[in-house]
Amino acid sequence: MKKLLFVLLGLASLNVCVANPTYDVTRGALQNNSALCGYGYNPNCGSSGQSQHRRTTEIIHIKVPSKYLALAINLKTGLSGGALDMDSLEAAKKQAIETCEQGGKNAPCKIAVWVRNGCxxxxxxxxxxxxxTFYGVDDLGQAEANALNQCHVVSGITQCRITTKEACSLPRY
Known part of the structure; x- marks a missing residue:
């Protein structure tokens, strides 16, 4: 019984040593290991005993070309046409007007709204x-709700409906 009590007290005292709240893990043996210099744990790394300076985070800018969409409408007939995923605003507007006018049958059309990297x-x-007519311009999945909100809340119209479902022109990563 004395042996068992001795073993239990020994384990308890070992646990107290390991769980010492004043022990600083940043000053332990592993942090002084030169193999850990590349991870920034060892303050003694560097040339001629100087401490290692923290590396600055390098920010990399990735240029992703914008995408445009445009919607043109003939105010007399109410017919419209659009353009999606165009590389420039000018190209989107031109394509939307051409689509709306249908080879001159529905001329003249004017750009009603355009969007860059959105819906x-x-x-x-x-x-x-x-x-x-109300245009909802927003993020993916939010444009229809935005259009209906403008119709209902902003204008006070009680019976609103979506006439053109959400269309998006988003950059491709």
Whole structure:
């Protein structure tokens, strides 16, 4: 029984030594190992006994080309046309007008809205007998809700509907 008590007290005292709250792990034997210099743990690394300076984080900028979408509309006929995933705003506007005008049958069309690296949806609602159009421009999955919100909340129209589902022109990574 005395041996068992001796073993238990020995284990308990070992546990107290290891769990010492004043022990600083940054000053232990591993942190003085020169093999750990590359990880920045050893303050004694460096030439001529000088301490190692922390490396600055290198920021790498990756240029991802923007994508554009545009929507053109003929205000007399209400017909529209659009362009998606264009490399420039000018190209998106030109393509949207060409699509809207349908070879001259629906001329003249004007750019109603354009988006860079985002999404677009269109909602319509009737106010005092006239159709009103609302454009929702937002992030992926939010443009339709944005268009309906503008129709309902901003204008106070009770019966709004999405007339053009969400379309997105987003950069490809």
């Amino acid at each position: 677009l949806a269109v909602a319509q609602g009737r106010l005092k007998g006239k159709w009103k």
